Amino acid sequence: MSTREESHDRTLLEILRGERASVENTPAWLRKIDDWSTRLGDQLNPILIKETRQALKSRQFVTTFSLLLFASLAWTIIGSLQGMPAIYHSPSAPRMLIGYYLLLAVPMLMVVPLAAYRSLESEVDEGTLDLLSITSLSPMQIISGKLASAALQMMLYLVVLFPSVAYAYTLRGVDLPTLALLMVMLVASGLMLIIVALFFAPVTGGRTGQVASLLAVTAILVTSEFAIGPVAFSLIRSGNSLPLSDTLVLLMAILALGTSFCFVLLMSTAARLTPEGENRSTGIRFAILAHMFVVVAVCVFVVRWFYRSESSEQLAAIPIALGVYLTAFWAVVGALVCSESAIMTPRIRRELPGSFLGRLLLTWLTPGPATGLVFSTVTLIGTVAASHLLLQQVARATGWFVDDLGRHRTLCILVTAYLTIAFLGVRLIIAFLRARYPVDVRVGIAAIAVTMMLLTVAPYAIQSFLNDYRTFTYSPWQATNWAWTLRKAYEDDIDAVVIYLVVGTAAALFLLHLLLLGQRVLPQRLATPQRVEREYRRLAGLDLEVPKPSDPLGLASDDPKA
Amino acid sequence: MIRRVVPIPAVHSDHAVCIELRRLHRFFGATRAVNDVSFSVRRGHVFGYIGPNGAGKTTSMRILATLDLPSYGEAFVDGFSVINDPELVRHRLGYMPDSFGTYHDVNCWEYLDFFARAYGLIGRDRIRRLRWVLDFTGTRGMAEKPIRGLSKGMKQRLCLGRALIHDPAVLILDEPAAGLDPRARIELRRMVGELAARGKTILVSSHILTELAEMCDSVGIIEQGRLLATGSVEEIQRERKQHRELVFRVLERAGEMAEYLAAREHCQNLIVDGQLVRMEFIGEVTDQAVLVRELITAGYPIAEVTSHSKSLEDVFLQVTEGRVQ
Ligand SMILES: Nc1ncnc2c1ncn2[C@@H]1O[C@H](COP(=O)(O)OP(=O)(O)OP(=O)(O)O)[C@@H](O)[C@H]1O
Ligand SMILES: [Mg+2]
Numbered sequence: 001m002s003t004r005e006e007s008h009d010r011t012l013l014e015i016l017r018g019e020r021a022s023v024e025n026t027p028a029w030l031r032k033i034d035d036w037s038t039r040l041g042d043q044l045n046p047i048l049i050k051e052t053r054q055a056l057k058s059r060q061f062v063t064t065f066s067l068l069l070f071a072s073l074a075w076t077i078i079g080s081l082q083g084m085p086a087i088y089h090s091p092s093a094p095r096m097l098i099g100y101y102l103l104l105a106v107p108m109l110m111v112v113p114l115a116a117y118r119s120l121e122s123e124v125d126e127g128t129l130d131l132l133s134i135t136s137l138s139p140m141q142i143i144s145g146k147l148a149s150a151a152l153q154m155m156l157y158l159v160v161l162f163p164s165v166a167y168a169y170t171l172r173g174v175d176l177p178t179l180a181l182l183m184v185m186l187v188a189s190g191l192m193l194i195i196v197a198l199f200f201a202p203v204t205g206g207r208t209g210q211v212a213s214l215l216a217v218t219a220i221l222v223t224s225e226f227a228i229g230p231v232a233f234s235l236i237r238s239g240n241s242l243p244l245s246d247t248l249v250l251l252m253a254i255l256a257l258g259t260s261f262c263f264v265l266l267m268s269t270a271a272r273l274t275p276e277g278e279n280r281s282t283g284i285r286f287a288i289l290a291h292m293f294v295v296v297a298v299c300v301f302v303v304r305w306f307y308r309s310e311s312s313e314q315l316a317a318i319p320i321a322l323g324v325y326l327t328a329f330w331a332v333v334g335a336l337v338c339s340e341s342a343i344m345t346p347r348i349r350r351e352l353p354g355s356f357l358g359r360l361l362l363t364w365l366t367p368g369p370a371t372g373l374v375f376s377t378v379t380l381i382g383t384v385a386a387s388h389l390l391l392q393q394v395a396r397a398t399g400w401f402v403d404d405l406g407r408h409r410t411l412c413i414l415v416t417a418y419l420t421i422a423f424l425g426v427r428l429i430i431a432f433l434r435a436r437y438p439v440d441v442r443v444g445i446a447a448i449a450v451t452m453m454l455l456t457v458a459p460y461a462i463q464s465f466l467n468d469y470r471t472f473t474y475s476p477w478q479a480t481n482w483a484w485t486l487r488k489a490y491e492d493d494i495d496a497v498v499i500y501l502v503v504g505t506a507a508a509l510f511l512l513h514l515l516l517l518g519q520r521v522l523p524q525r526l527a528t529p530q531r532v533e534r535e536y537r538r539l540a541g542l543d544l545e546v547p548k549p550s551d552p553l554g555l556a557s558d559d560p561k562a
Numbered sequence: 563m564i565r566r567v568v569p570i571p572a573v574h575s576d577h578a579v580c581i582e583l584r585r586l587h588r589f590f591g592a593t594r595a596v597n598d599v600s601f602s603v604r605r606g607h608v609f610g611y612i613g614p615n616g617a618g619k620t621t622s623m624r625i626l627a628t629l630d631l632p633s634y635g636e637a638f639v640d641g642f643s644v645i646n647d648p649e650l651v652r653h654r655l656g657y658m659p660d661s662f663g664t665y666h667d668v669n670c671w672e673y674l675d676f677f678a679r680a681y682g683l684i685g686r687d688r689i690r691r692l693r694w695v696l697d698f699t700g701t702r703g704m705a706e707k708p709i710r711g712l713s714k715g716m717k718q719r720l721c722l723g724r725a726l727i728h729d730p731a732v733l734i735l736d737e738p739a740a741g742l743d744p745r746a747r748i749e750l751r752r753m754v755g756e757l758a759a760r761g762k763t764i765l766v767s768s769h770i771l772t773e774l775a776e777m778c779d780s781v782g783i784i785e786q787g788r789l790l791a792t793g794s795v796e797e798i799q800r801e802r803k804q805h806r807e808l809v810f811r812v813l814e815r816a817g818e819m820a821e822y823l824a825a826r827e828h829c830q831n832l833i834v835d836g837q838l839v840r841m842e843f844i845g846e847v848t849d850q851a852v853l854v855r856e857l858i859t860a861g862y863p864i865a866e867v868t869s870h871s872k873s874l875e876d877v878f879l880q881v882t883e884g885r886v887q
Contacts, residue, residue: 038685039685042679042684042685042688046676046679046680047676047680049676049679050665050668050672050676050679053667053668053672054665054666054667054668057667058666058667123663125663126663126664127659127661127662127663128662128663128664128665130624130629130659131657131659131662131663131677131724132680133629134627134628134629134652134655134657135652135677135680135681135728136649136652136653136680136681136682137680275628275629275631275648276631277631277645277646277648278648345645345646346643346645346646347645347646347647350646531641531642532642532646532647532650535642535647535650536650539650539653
């Protein structure tokens with residue numbers, strides 16, 4: 001050992017000795033608290049700790065925090081003075097609360113989500129994400145650390161305003177459940193907006209991409225500020241007219257929908273931070289399945305819960321909205337899933353389902369555009385069918401909409417068929433492009449837009465041309481023209497031939513795709529190398545045969561027994 | 563009594579070859595950033611990775627650090643594939659990038675503490691490890707300084723400390739000496755030497771061969787994504803010294819000897835200067851010996867033979883051709 005090393009080890013030992021001496025001087029209970037808090041800190045997400053430390057020092061946080069504190073104090077004084085004589089005898093809480101809400105909404109629904117966005121974006125920008133992603137933190141831990149630290153800041157803002165809100169409550173005019181509902185609403189929307197902001201952050205590619213995503217995030221934040229505001233105001237002013245049980249059911253339903261959607265967003269944000277060689281797809285597909293399940297289940301439950309009598313016909317809006325949502329959701333998500341990369345690294349293949357049953361059921365969750373197409377189509381058909389069945393139930397029970405059920409079914413079938421054809425189009429376009437250029441999943445969105453455009457414009461243009469640009473009426477030649485066909489179907493003015501044609505084409509193409517899929521796109525599971533398996537077992541602490549640990553401090557030679 | 567320090571259970575490498583690149587390719591569109599590079603580094607060795615700007619050093623190092631994927635070929639750290647087992651690679655790998663971003667409002671201690679936590683170090687082990695790193699890199703005095711205010715050299719030290727925080731068996735240092743003053747360079751050399759003595763395998767890159775010559779067991783010279791030469795510095799020097807200046811001092815018949823030499827394949831640019839015959843010799847040392855023997859058997863009265871080898875810098879310039887992508 002060199003003298004330098006020796007001296008350096010000696011200093012280290014001195015430090016440790018010093019540490020011990022200081023530890024012995026402190027009282028036991030303090031030491032216990034210290035130990036306990038260290039252990040607690042070790043359980044927390046490192047990013048949460050770092051960002052909290054950063055926030056406490058950052059100008060942005062300190063400014064926002066003190067501004068909020070100051071403004072709430074100011075409003076407490078000004079608002080109270082303004083309503084001075086009346087404040088003693090008439091309920092004045094709503095007026096004060098609206099002021100507090102306005103104050104709180106800015107940091108909670110704007111500043112914190114934007115700060116979370118900035119924080120993740122600057123990690124990507126400055127290359128610190130590279131350093132983070134080679135640590136033991138998983139992408140999901142990175143994201144959840146960001147989420148947690150943003151949530152903590154949000155809570156701090158909430159706490160600042162807590163005394164003011166309590167003061168407002170004593171002025172009467174707002175009951176406790178309403179206040180609680182308001183807070184839950186604010187916190188839940190704040191959390192969701194943080195997740196949305198994080199989702200947009202790492203999308204950035206170059207300056208234009210950055211500006212675009214910043215604009216998108218700001219637009220979403222502003223819109224939701226204006227969407228949530230009126231709800232909050234009416235809640236404060238007129239309270240909640242629904243009975244408690246109904247309120248709870250509605251709240252739970254909205255939270256379930258929001259949570260499952262946010263889960264999809266979180267999974268895809270994490271996937272973008274995951275290296276290409278790993279399986280980034282299965283998690284998202286699980287999340288999508290869970291979201292679909294929750295959406296359908298919530299709709300069914302809400303319809304059943306709020307069904308009172310035959311006059312509950314407005315409940316039909318729920319399945320119809322569900323159908324519209326599913327169409328929009330799958331047009332985007334299906335396009336993304338169908339443009340996944342087909343590359344299967346040995347790493348991914350190791351984790352493929354191995355058993356026959358597993359292969360049968362889980363293959364559609366494994367990465368790749370081919371399985372993605374089947375996954376999208378099957379889930380789309382299943383969920384759209386569920387929405388139609390639900391509508392049927394409502395219609396039967398209330399007697400309303402019964403005459404239009406056939407029309408709705410036709411529309412559902414057509415939309416599903418058209419989307420299936422569009423997915424196949426996306427798959428073809430992306431496969432074609434990918435053979436030449438590196439293609440991002442997001443190109444899928446453009447691909448589905450192009451496919452949809454072509455399906456409408458091409459037949460229309462051709463027939464216009466053949467017709468010497470004179471107007472013409474709808475005919476089965478326009479079957480691929482989904483816009484026109486759907487309109488005709490909506491007007492209940494459609495030939496059965498067209499429906500058969502569209503559905504038949506979609507089904508035939510889909511089956512053809514399934515047949516072509518074959519063994520080539522359904523790779524077999526690969527065995528994990530023994531050494532790798534051993535290493536994972538060792539890391540999990542399952543292997544007793546632990547190799548001798550290394551001795552970074554070179555202290556083994558200091559051991560008197562050695 | 564001093565409590566026995568329990569070392570952090572670091573990942574112990576049991577492979578003889580700790581870094582291995584097998585026919586690694588990485589293309590960015592038409593740019594072949596790394597083009598069929600293979601080499602391996604044995605445990606405890608320091609490998610210098612040398613090349614001009616845009617040679618592909620950073621690209622191949624990023625692949626080794628699991629931050630990028632190769633277009634073709636494979637890379638292994640401690641026998642684990644960077645493509646298939648990135649987690650296992652990350653456990654045993656410390657990476658110091660050529661430029662590294664920092665965080666606002668964070669001081670050095672917090673920065674290192676954050677990464678220690680991110681590598682799963684907990685409790686007193688973490689504190690101990692942090693102190694060790696601060697001492698080793700000589701950054702203890704600036705633990706409380708905000709990172710944004712650090713000088714380049716200080717930042718480099720901190721970054722090295724960060725790469726060492728989880729006691730990795732393999733270190734990848736991308737131009738650690740860039741922007742350092744001479745004293746800091748010597749310090750860096752000492753640190754690298756010490757780490758290698760502790761059994762770490764180190765891959766270190768630089769633009770300058772001389773900078774690495776002393777600390778590396780072997781070097782690889784890369785240009786335009788191609789590995790042009792590998793081996794110890796002496797080997798490369800010996801191999802490349804083929805192109806050297808030879809000066810003969812012949813007592814008579816200098817002109818005739820020059821003609822004799824001009825007809826031979828290894829000799830170029832002959833100049834006769836009185837008794838001196840200067841020329842450039844291209845060939846192995848053995849060829850040189852053969853030539854001298856032939857000249858003497860041919861009866862030329864050679865009094866003196868001198869051969870100028872080229873400096874490391876000349877070797878580097880000769881190996882690389884100065885093409886920029
Ligand atoms: N992300 C990228 N996209 C496109 N081209 C890239 C990318 N990264 C590297 N390149 C190209 O690959 C080649 C090798 O770059 P690399 O950074 O590996 O060189 P280097 O040897 O580290 O150079 P330097 O000494 O300047 O750091 C360069 O031509 C560079 O332009
Ligand atoms: Mg570089």
